[in-house]
Amino acid sequence: MSNTQAIDIQGLSHRYGDRAALSEISFAVSSGEIFGLLGPNGGGKTTLFRLLSTLLPIQSGSARILGCDISAQQSMVRTLIGVVFQSPSLDRMLTVGENLRHQGHLYGLRGATLRQRINEQLDRLGLSDRAGDRVASLSGGLQRRVEIAKGLLHHPRLLLLDEPSTGLDPGARDDLWRYLRELRDGGDVTVLVTTHLMEEAENCERLAILDQGRLVAEGPPLKLKSAVGGDCITITSDVPDQLSQQIAERFHVTPQQIGGNLRIEREGGHEFVRELVDAFPAEVSTVTLGKPTLQDVFIHVTGHQFWGEESA
Amino acid sequence: MSTAPVTETPPSVKTEASRQSATGPFWLPIWTLTVRELVRFFRQRTRVVGALGQPLLFWILFGAGLKGSFQPPPWADWPMSYQEYFFPGVAVMILMFTAIFSTISIIEDRREGFLQGVLVAPVSRLSLVLGKLCGGTVLAVLQAGLFLLLAPTMGIHLTAAAATLTFAWLILLAFTLTALGFVIAWPMDSTQGFHAIMSVFLMPLWLLSGAFFPGGESGWLSWIISANPLTYGMAGLRRLLYFEREIPDGAGLPSLAVSLVVTCLFCATCVGLSVYLARRQVSKDAR
Numbered sequence: 319m320s321n322t323q324a325i326d327i328q329g330l331s332h333r334y335g336d337r338a339a340l341s342e343i344s345f346a347v348s349s350g351e352i353f354g355l356l357g358p359n360g361g362g363k364t365t366l367f368r369l370l371s372t373l374l375p376i377q378s379g380s381a382r383i384l385g386c387d388i389s390a391q392q393s394m395v396r397t398l399i400g401v402v403f404q405s406p407s408l409d410r411m412l413t414v415g416e417n418l419r420h421q422g423h424l425y426g427l428r429g430a431t432l433r434q435r436i437n438e439q440l441d442r443l444g445l446s447d448r449a450g451d452r453v454a455s456l457s458g459g460l461q462r463r464v465e466i467a468k469g470l471l472h473h474p475r476l477l478l479l480d481e482p483s484t485g486l487d488p489g490a491r492d493d494l495w496r497y498l499r500e501l502r503d504g505g506d507v508t509v510l511v512t513t514h515l516m517e518e519a520e521n522c523e524r525l526a527i528l529d530q531g532r533l534v535a536e537g538p539p540l541k542l543k544s545a546v547g548g549d550c551i552t553i554t555s556d557v558p559d560q561l562s563q564q565i566a567e568r569f570h571v572t573p574q575q576i577g578g579n580l581r582i583e584r585e586g587g588h589e590f591v592r593e594l595v596d597a598f599p600a601e602v603s604t605v606t607l608g609k610p611t612l613q614d615v616f617i618h619v620t621g622h623q624f625w626g627e628e629s630a
Numbered sequence: 631m632s633t634a635p636v637t638e639t640p641p642s643v644k645t646e647a648s649r650q651s652a653t654g655p656f657w658l659p660i661w662t663l664t665v666r667e668l669v670r671f672f673r674q675r676t677r678v679v680g681a682l683g684q685p686l687l688f689w690i691l692f693g694a695g696l697k698g699s700f701q702p703p704p705w706a707d708w709p710m711s712y713q714e715y716f717f718p719g720v721a722v723m724i725l726m727f728t729a730i731f732s733t734i735s736i737i738e739d740r741r742e743g744f745l746q747g748v749l750v751a752p753v754s755r756l757s758l759v760l761g762k763l764c765g766g767t768v769l770a771v772l773q774a775g776l777f778l779l780l781a782p783t784m785g786i787h788l789t790a791a792a793a794t795l796t797f798a799w800l801i802l803l804a805f806t807l808t809a810l811g812f813v814i815a816w817p818m819d820s821t822q823g824f825h826a827i828m829s830v831f832l833m834p835l836w837l838l839s840g841a842f843f844p845g846g847e848s849g850w851l852s853w854i855i856s857a858n859p860l861t862y863g864m865a866g867l868r869r870l871l872y873f874e875r876e877i878p879d880g881a882g883l884p885s886l887a888v889s890l891v892v893t894c895l896f897c898a899t900c901v902g903l904s905v906y907l908a909r910r911q912v913s914k915d916a917r
Contacts, residue, residue, distance in 0.1 A: 371750050372749075372750055373746065373749060373750060373911070374911060375911040393752040393754075394752075396750060396751060396752035397752045399750070401747070401750045403743060403746055403747070405743040405746075406742070406743045407743040407744055407746055407747035408743075408744070408747075409666065409670070409742075409744050410742065411669075411670050411673050411674075412666070412669065412670070416666075416669070419662070420662045420663075420665075420666055421747070421751075423655075423658045423659060423661065423662035424655075424658075424659050424662065424747075424748060424751040424752075424753050425655075425751060425752065426655035426658055426752075428658060468747070
């Protein structure tokens with residue numbers, strides 16, 4: 319085994335005209351990891367995905383996939399990656415088998431090897447009896463499975479998936495994640511998914527959180543959550559400004575004000591909640607106490623809500 | 631492969647690379663994209679009807695309607711009916727329509743997402759372009775060829791040699807027109823945009839190529855007609871169809887040599903532009 323990183327990104331920036339979509343991103347993904355890029359829509363994860371899948375040119379910084387530079391060794395990189403787009407990339411007028419055959423040809427596979435690869439993928443994804451069906455006649459979940467089969471046909475070393483569970487029902491989502499884990503366990507495949515769903519990000523072994531084109535946090539979900547510290551207390555109030563000031567005077571903590579709510583992170587949250595309600599029975603409308611979630615991680619590192627654009 | 635830093639490359643990467651050269655396969659993608667184009671075409675029956683039906687209708691209706699007012703061009707030293715004059719024009723129209731319609735599919739491929747899958751594959755952009763162009767060319771030549779089987783009804787009898795040359799000319803012209811369609815379709819977002827270009831640019835291009843009416847001896851119209859590269863594609867086809875008659879040069883119909891040179895230049899320009907456009911990495915490909 320080699321210790322080459324599956325993905326190694328150094329100071330990567332990207333601009334669309336005047337708008338910076340990515341600013342100075344650096345992180346690495348080890349071989350065999352299931353890595354997640356979490357962020358709100360417009361956070362830069364799709365841009366990063368397009369850069370990694372060689373659809374966009376690298377403007378500044380560098381990105382290497384399994385030791386190959388994305389801009390200098392583009393076609394090498396293309397043979398190493400398998401890409402599953404968010405929007406479908408199947409030809410709906412062709413059958414499942416025909417789609418896979420064309421895909422194989424694009425990657426230089428042919429003849430008996432190609433047939434064997436197609437059967438292998440159809441088998442693994444439970445699509446064997448669908449090979450002769452037109453793609454247009456398949457359900458969304460099945461189509462997504464064909465997309466994955468397509469992305470894996472040439473045995474890529476790195477599988478890139480953009481919002482893979484879009485349009486999938488919960489059952490199909492679980493299947494997808496079970497499959498991705500099987501894939502990682504079965505061979506030397508690294509998986510990178512982008513997502514804007516917290517529940518989905520929980521499935522990843524490590525996460526990079528992107529917000530407004532910046533990398534704001536990186537690490538395993540558990541570690542990210544424990545970094546928030548203790549408990550998260552969310553208070554709703556009719557007079558948030560006044561209550562915030564009162565809490566600051568009385569308890570010497572400054573609550574974060576997020577979208578009209580007050581938010582406090584501290585150890586021993588249940589004690590604090592009791593004191594808080596005793597102290598300001600009139601001002602506090604509701605109090606929620608919880609262990610930090612990825613949502614809290616996001617608020618903790620960015621100071622605003624995940625769906626910031628909507629509340630602003 | 632020599633550019634890859636071997637020391638940093640894991641062993642399995644090397645085996646992968648030795649099987650699939652680092653530049654990617656060349657002919658196989660062309661073949662597979664061509665086949666896909668044909669399969670798609672024959673699964674859409676309406677396209678078959680549209681591409682052949684409209685020109686055929688034009689030929690019959692205009693042929694009948696303009697019969698009386700037609701003055702044969704100076705190069706025709708035999709009594710030529712308008713139907714006969716218009717016959718090669720319709721063949722070019724079929725080529726053009728088929729070529730154009732098959733390049734519209736680029737816009738659909740982009741919108742439906744198929745294209746992005748091809749763009750991330752280790753396929754050279756030249757292969758991608760050639761695959762698309764070959765698909766369109768085969769379809770166009772097939773249909774125009776079918777139409778040209780009607781030639782004997784116009785009193786045009788081709789020898790084997792003339793038929794072969796005509797067939798080769800159809801291929802060259804179809805390839806050129808498909809490439810022209812590619813250049814127009816590649817940067818487009820919507821098929822509506824393509825239809826607009828078609829009525830203000832492509833239809834006039836055909837109308838003013840000598841396909842529909844012969845250009846006069848002088849005047850601005852004849853200038854436009856001689857500046858139109860398709861005029862030479864049209865003239866080449868006429869000369870090959872009347873290969874036996876040996877139409878003299880300089881009678882208002884460009885010579886075969888001039889036609890060949892201009893059409894080849896036109897073809898090289900369109901193919902070159904197609905490859906140039908396909909090679910650019912722009913954000914719209916990434917949608």
